[in-house]
Amino acid sequence: MTTGGPPLLRGTGLAKIYGNLVALDDTDFSVDPGEVRALIGSNGAGKSTLIKILTGAVMPTRGSVEISGEIAPLGDPSEMIRRGVACIYQHSNLAPAMSALDNIYLGRQPTRRFGFVDTRRQRLKAEELLAHHGIDIDLDARVGTLPTVKQKEVEILKALALDARVILMDEPTGWLAGADVVRLHDTIRMLKARGVGIVYISHVLDEIFAVCDTVTIMRDGRVVAESAVAEIDRPRLVHLMVGEKxxxxxxxxxxxxxxxxxxxxxxxxxxxxxxxxxxxxxxxxxxxxxxxxxxxxxxxxxxxxxxxxxxxxxxxxxxxxxxxxxxxxxxxxxxxxxxxxxxxxxxxxxxxxxxxxxTENLAMATLGRHCRGPFLSRSGMVRAGRKAIEDLSVQPRDGSKVVRLLSGGNQQKVLVGKWLSRSPxxxxxxxxxxxxxxxxxxxxxxxxxxxxxxxxxxxxxxxxxxxxxxxxxxxxxxxxxxxxxxxxxxxxxxxxxxxxxxxxxx
Amino acid sequence: MSERGLSLPAALSGHVVQNALPVAVAVIIAIFALTEPAFLSTDNLVGIARQVAIIGIMAVCMTFVIMTGGVDLSVGPVLALAGLAAFYSLDAGFPLPVVILAGLSVGAVVGLANGLIVAFLQLPPIIVTLAMLSMVRGTALIVGGPEQHLIRNEPGYSFIGTGSMMGLPVSVYIFAAVAVFMILVQRRTPLGLLVAAIGDNERAARLSGHRTRLTKTLVYVICGLGAALAGIIQSSQVHTALATYGPFGTELDVIAAVVLGGTSIMGGNGSIARTLLGVFFLGILNNGMNILNVPIDIQLIAKGAIIVAALAIAARRG
Amino acid sequence: MRSASAALALFFAATILLFSLSAPRFASASTVENLMSGFSFVAILAMGQAFPILVRGIDLSIGAIVGLVGMIVFDLSLILHVPGYLILPLALFAGALAGALNGVLVVHLRLQPFIATLATLAAYRGLTYAISGRQLVPGLTTTPIRDPWLTGIETYFDVGRWLGLSRLVNMPWVPLSFVIMLAVFAVLQVLLTSTRFGRDIYATGGNHEAARLAGIRVNGVIITAYALAGLCAAIAALIMVARFTTATEALGAGMELTAIAAAVIGGVSLAGGVGAMFGPALGAFLLGAILIGLTLQGVPQFVQQIITGAILLAAVGYDRLLSVRRQRRLSAPSTAAT
Missing domain, CATH: 3.40.50.300 (P-loop containing nucleotide triphosphate hydrolases)
Known part of the structure; x- marks a missing residue:
């Protein structure tokens, strides 16, 4: 599968840190032309962060990205698109009031002189694209009125229309039914044959064995293993994914x-x-x-x-x-x-x-309990808060800390604590x-x-x-x-x- | 609200932003006092307090609205209509409490309408209250016509705006009472906490079992009441009720005071006590510029620039 | 979008019919003439206002921009004696610049659009007073602007006679401002529906993040949208100055309300990304028809203020209803079908 020369897309030493949370920790990652690489791992393993860095949606804290051996500027989606990196995101990235046709060419409509959109060429190109991939979509329908499955297809077409050299797919089949998944896989094989590199994120292991060549397994913000799909079996994959733990x-x-x-x-x-x-x-x-x-x-x-x-x-x-x-x-x-x-x-x-x-967040579901007549007893709130902070071992042990400044885990403890105070x-x-x-x-x-x-x-x-x-x-x-x-x-x-x-x- | 620990550099810059307003108030007082000694005379200081009372009451009562992420542009005409309502009740010979109640009810009704539409129909507050601005102004003009209505020989009513006790105007006492009451509501009742919670995260507030829509409605009623009270004081102060009082731009002054006080226009953070600082900052600025004979146009530009600067600082912080 | 325009056109026709039957002298050439001359600049303002709303913003300062540009024209013409053919481009540039500044405040200082433009409303109005030629040179207060390039905007064409229809019916004279409005409409409509920039506007307003990820320079798009609103305000200002042959400090005060109302009535969604130019323009004339009709029926002007407000409320209510329906449709036919 792999050819000589530099990889199509390579990230080196990529890291992303949000406050106290290390979402991605010094990760190396690469895709070759004509390679379909699966990227798997539990939620929070860092897959989405990695994808977002590679598309320029997120600025990494450290690290660099190369495309065909050339250093690419970071944190700028348009630069990545220009270099042929496309992405199908997990969440919808369409403008609902615009037509399917316009969404496919969002931000890159073919133009004639003076910035006029060449609608004829745009339509011809789109129809060619539809015919080529055997996808059937009403190009004039407003995307917001299409069923979710069709919206996903519009997103796929959007990536295909880029003539992208690398396509990143973040759980592309999350909303698709069986037959649609098969069709998507056919499309992927066709792209692969044309030398496009594909990164495929999925929780569905069947799909990985069906369509991917290689697999990168992530856990807790790190790559824990890389392998050819042919050289790995399902139990081993699951084991690596969830860890010895x-x-x-x-x-x-x-x-x-x-x-x-x-x-x-x-x-x-x-x-x-x-x-x-x-x-x-x-x-x-x-x-x-x-x-x-x-x-x-x-x-x-x-x-x-x-x-x-x-x-x-x-x-x-x-x-x-x-x-x-x-x-x-x-x-x-x-x-x-x-x-x-x-x-x-x-x-x-x-x-x-x-x-x-x-303290205030902890009391949010029990305000009535802290009232004396029309008045709110701040001291009662603080007392209850202090107890909850002890019980849940929220760090730091300071009820006057603004929740935004806590780590994700401590924020979650506060949220759980809010409900526990009601003894549900x-x-x-x-x-x-x-x-x-x-x-x-x-x-x-x-x-x-x-x-x-x-x-x-x-x-x-x-x-x-x-x-x-x-x-x-x-x-x-x-x-x-x-x-x-x-x-x-x-x-x-x-x-x-x-x-x-x-x-x-x- | 309470002390917020941060890392050291963040804490320093945080404190600079937090304390920018008190410092700014001190600075402009110093500048005006140095350039024009009359600025610090007791008469002038009392005058400032008297001048800011009307905008101040409205700003204090608008703070909650802005904290919930809303805004009320209709306060100007409410002020006018409340004055007219009071005038006609006086004219009809009703006793003073009824007169005041009549004036306040204007604010309550308009506020209720604003609140219900914003909270239950979920229409954008800015458009709703902009429409209400037009409608209430039209109503005021129908009720009062374009002419002035003189309020004469009503010592009880005139006392509200022009009387004084122990050397301070009554309107200043009213302002102080409203401010203290609202600070109390914010700091000592569940409503104060809930208002901040709604502005911070309305969905979370709802999912925590709070009646967010009712609270939002109430907040607009409070704002309307504040504008109506301001209208009563103003009509009493100038012995006149007029349908065009509270002209376009009044709401801007009120919003400016609230926003300068550090209340986030996106909702959430906010403090009525700091709104008072904003009120005095603008009041002193106005007064000082008047004393120094700064032309009205420069005053307008300066105000716009100051608000933009204050908001830009706030946005940088967020 | 098309069906919404059709509904609006139908409603407009119904309104005209209703007033023609009920209001004396409504169905006359002079009403049409009043509508064309009195509301063409409102339509232009409404079309301009549509751009910030399309990118999920709003511009409250356009009335103040009208005042500012009006005063600039006044000063250039009467004090500095600049020839009219230079004043026209300068005025348009000033309007666009003032608009672009709004955009910069929104994009780069990250201010809420309504608060940023409320602040510039005060600032622009203040600037208008500051540069007011009426105050700098009090003698000019009563001097009318006579530059033919400017006063020429207030020209009427006897279209009826050209077409020979005047012999049959009493035809209204068509004001140049109406022709300008049509030209503005044509240009902006083409810009919006046929160019890359138009697509970028819809994309930015419809899904800001998707637009950014698609490589659209969203900041530039937003600033341009506000600049267009300012440009339209400048055109409206020129029409108004030509009409009154002078400018006052209060020129355009409160116009933003009417413009927003017309835009929202015209189907420009406050949620962004939905709307075009036909709706706002027709919305302005609908408001105009209602106001003229009510006046002819003897309804006092103050009631009209209430009605304007009520129409605005109804329009946002309707807009909200549509977007709720859109969301329902979006979420309903998904999975669980199998």
Whole structure:
């Protein structure tokens, strides 16, 4: 596969540090012409950061990038595009009100004199592109009105239209159904034959064995292994991905004794829960004293599901019972009065008041408790805050610290602490350890286990298999808005779960 | 709100920014005092306090709105309409408390309308209150016409704006009372914390079980009440109610005072006590420039430049 | 976009019909003439305002820019006796510069657009007073501007007679300002829909991050958008100065409100990235038709102020409704179909 000469794209000594969090730590990475390189690792392993540095979206703290042996300027997307580096991002990068045609050529429409867009040439080129790749899209449709799958295709076309020499794909199949995935893989093989270098990020191991030549495995911001796909087998790959630690952690977890169905008392019972066009027919029980993990691909609608349990969104079919009583929470306040606590996925956007201090954030869900008449008892808040900071060992132990200045792990502890102060009977956590360092992860797991021992029912949404295998008593796998399988964690095989996540079961 | 520990260089620059306003107030006082000794006379200082009372009350009451990430451009005409409401109630022979209530109710109603539309229909505050500005001004002109309405022989009402106790104008006492009350609300009640929380992260506040929409509505009502109270004081001070009081630009002065006080226009951070500093900074600036006979046009330009500078510093910090 | 324009045109037609039936003398040549001469510059302002809104901003200072440019024209013509053919480009340049400064404040000082332009509103208005020829040379207050290059803007064409239609019906005379408005419309519409720059505007307003990652110089695009708003304000100022043959310090005060209303009524979404030139222009004439109609019906001017505000509210409400629907459509037909 590899030819002589310098690699098409090479990053050397790349590092990115956000405050206290090392997202990427002195990483080397390269792709050759005609190579399809898989990039895999758990969430927070540094894949996305690496990709963003290579596309110029993020300025690295250290390191350099070369394209065909030439040093490329960093932190400037247009320079990278000019040098033939394209990217299909995980999140949509389209202008919803513009036509598919204009989105494909975003920022690079062919022009005639005086900057007039040569619409005829643009359309001809696009139609040629569509025909070439056998993709069928209404070029005049506004992208915002297209279904998500089609939007993804527009993004792929956008990269193809660049005549890119390197295409980075960050979970390109996250929203695609089986047949579409096959078609994408055909496209990738065709590109490869033309000498394009491809970096392919995916959690779905089947895809990696299907289409990739080489694989780079990352963990905790570092490259831990590189190999040809032909020379590696699935168990070895999983092992490298989640690390030696998993074995240890699972052993630890076994010591903690997995307790599927906890005390046996059903706290929350969902029967045929659905939300039109989002998820459908989800049934499960959540018991007191257990940790139930929902795993699945990004876009498998786990977040949307748990939000309806708490009341920040509404389900529109099926039945929800809490402590045997039929309920339909309509607002977060409803969910809270049912004894539910909810730690949302994105702590910056939905969880914390970043410019307020630790004490205030901890008190945010219990303000009523700190009131004396119409007045707020600051001293009461500070006392409660101090206790929570001790219990959760938030660093630094200073309630007047602004939350923005804490590390990701400590921010997450504050967020969890906000809900623990209500002693919730049901605690829902959505991706509780994204962007959290290893030490803080372990502490958060310990906190969750402690709550479980005290009889709380805990529901965790997680894409991080290591995490799932570490803390879960039971595991549910969601695929495309459905609960595809539920396992007892003690008896579940990692390989089965990995296959089910990719929709490969049944 | 409380002390915020930072690394040393960050702490230093943070303190410079934090204390820029008090320093600036001190500097301009020194400059004016040196160039024009009359500036420091008791009469002039009392005069400054009296002059800033009206804008000050509005700024104090607008601080919460801006802290939630909103803005209220409709305060000028509310001021005018409240004065007219008070005038007509006086004219109809109602007792003083009813008159004041009538004036305040104008602010409450307009504020409620602003708040409901912003919070529940989720329309952009700037457009909503811009539309309201036009509508309330139109209403004021319909109610009051273009002519002045003289308020005569109403000693009780006139006392609000022109009376004095122990050498200080009554309006200054009212300003002080409103300021103290609002500082108390901010520091000692859950509302104060909630307002900051909404501005910082509205979704998180909602997910923490707070009635964010109700709070946002309330905040606009408070702002309207402040503008109405200012209108009552002004009409009493000049013995006149007029539909065109609080001309275009009034809201700019109010917003400027709040923003100069360090309240983030993006919402979140903010302090009513610091808004007071902003109010006095602008008041002293106005007064000093008047004493020094700086022409009105230069004053306008200077004000615009100062606001831009203050905001640019704030943006750099964020 | 096209259907929204059609809906607006239909609403415009309905409004005209309603007033023609209810208001005395509404269906007349003089109404059309009033509409063309009184609202062409509003349409120009609205089209200019559309650009900052398209890139998710807003420009509150355009009224003040109108005043500033008006006063510059006044000074150049009456005090410095600069010939009109030089004044025209200078005035346009001044407007564009003032607009570009807004853009710089927004992009480089990272100020909120509305607060930045509120501040420049004060500053530009102050500058207008500072350079006011009326105050520098009080004797000029009553001197009209006579430069033919400037007063020539206030010309009317008897189109009816040229076409020979006057013999059949009473045809309105078409003011040059209306022709200018059409020209501005044509140029900006082509700029917006047929050039790379237009695509960059839509991309920047529709998805700022995607535009940046696609290599579009978003900062430059935003500054240019504000400069265009300033340029349009300058054109409007020239029309107004020609009409009054003088400029006052208060020229254009409050015009930003009408311009924003017209733009939003014309389907320019405050969420950015949606809208074109036809909507704002027609929106301005719709506002004009309503105001003229109400006047003819004897509705006092103050009520019209209330109605303008209410129309603005209704327009943003409608805009909000559309964007909520767009989002629903976006999120609904995704997975879970299998």
């Amino acid at each position: 998993l074995a240890r952690e699972s052993a630890d977890a076994a010591l903690h004794q997995r307790r599927p169905r906890g005390t046996g008392a059903v706290r929350l019972s969902a029967r045929g829960l659905g939300k039109s066009g989002v998820f459908a027919d989800v049934s499960f029980d959540l018991h007191a004293g257990e940790i139930f993990c929902l795993t699945g691909l990004i876009g498998s609608r786990r977040t949307e599901l748990v939000r309806t349990l708490f009341g920040s969104d509404r389900f529109d079919s099926g039945m929800l019972e809490i402590d045997g009583r039929r309920v339909a929470p309509r607002t977060p306040l409803d969910g809270m009065s049912l004894g539910i606590g909810f730690v949302p996925e994105d702590r910056h956007r939905e969880g914390l008041m970043l410019d307020m201090n630790v 009977r049901i605690l829902i956590l959505d991706e509780p350890t994204v962007g959290v360092d290893v030490g803080a992860k372990a502490e958060i797991y310990a906190i969750l286990r402690r709550e479980r021992e005290q009889g709380a029912a805990i529901l965790i949404v997680s894409s991080d298999l290591e995490e799932v295998m570490t803390v879960a008593d039971r595991i549910g796998v969601m695929v495309s808005g459905r609960l595809a399988a539920v396992h007892d964690a003690g008896t579940a095989a990692m390989a089965d779960i990995v296959r089910e996540i990719g929709g490969g079961s049944a």
